[in-house]
Amino acid sequence: MSQALGPRQPHGTGGRPRARSLPRWWPLPVCALLGVTAGGVYGLVKTPEYSATSYVVVTPAQKADPSVALGFAQAYGRVATEVALIGDAQVWAGVSAATLRDSVQTATSPDAPMIAITATSERATNAAGIANAVARALSVNGTHNQAQTGVRVVQFSRAAKPLAPSSPPASLTALVGGCAGGLLGGLALLTRPRRRDDTGPGLMASVPGPAGAACVPQEVG
DSSP states (O other), X not given: OOOOOOOOOOTTTTTSOOOOOOOTTTHHHHHHHHXXXXXXXXXXXXXXXXXXXXXXXXXXXXXXOHHHHXXXXXXXXXXXXXXXXXXXXXXXXXXXXXXXXXXXXXXXOSSSSEEXXXXXXXXXXXXXXXXXXXXXXHHHHHHHTHHHHSEEEEEEXXXXXXXXXXXOXXXXXXXXXHXXXXXXXXXXXXXXXXXXXXXXXXXXXXXXXXXXXXXXXXXXX
16 A cells, blocks of 8 residues: 655755845945945045136237247147246246146147146145146246247136135045946846756756555556
8 A cells, every 4th residue: 555655855955945045136236335335435535626727828929920829829738837847837836846747737729829727736726826827937938939939928817716626526426436336246247157046947846756566557467
């Protein structure tokens, strides 16, 4: 007489329930959270920077071709820091030559003979002072070379003391860090190997064993 067979336990589980694993997408929120934290801390710790801009304009002298002024404006824009170092710009600004060279950027327009001189510093007063000092050095140099160049360099607008820092606030750095962290988390998901499910189509489900021999009918000869 056959005996009733209870349900068989899955192979290798030992009768204990399987521990729940983390979802496959867990790197995405974790990396985003780490990025937000790192970006916010960086924005709070980093010293704010201030930017100030002064403008100079190149004008043609008497009996000079107006197109010459545009060409000299491009040339002065490229050598603005060198001209400032030759002059007394570092003395007027009260900074070293290396600081003046590293903190000044110039921009020129292809349509107008104007040069924008932008200085960046950790102090708002220094930023305005450096920009005005470079503009003044360009004006003095242009006056000295006016007979040879046929153009004049005039300070068009003085740099004002900035009221707010130009560096990004902590909220923006936190947002950028979160985006970067989320991107890294997404890349980690794409490169992470997939796990094969125990009950997936590639594996055979467990089947109960066959019944005892007494339950199988036999032919009587």
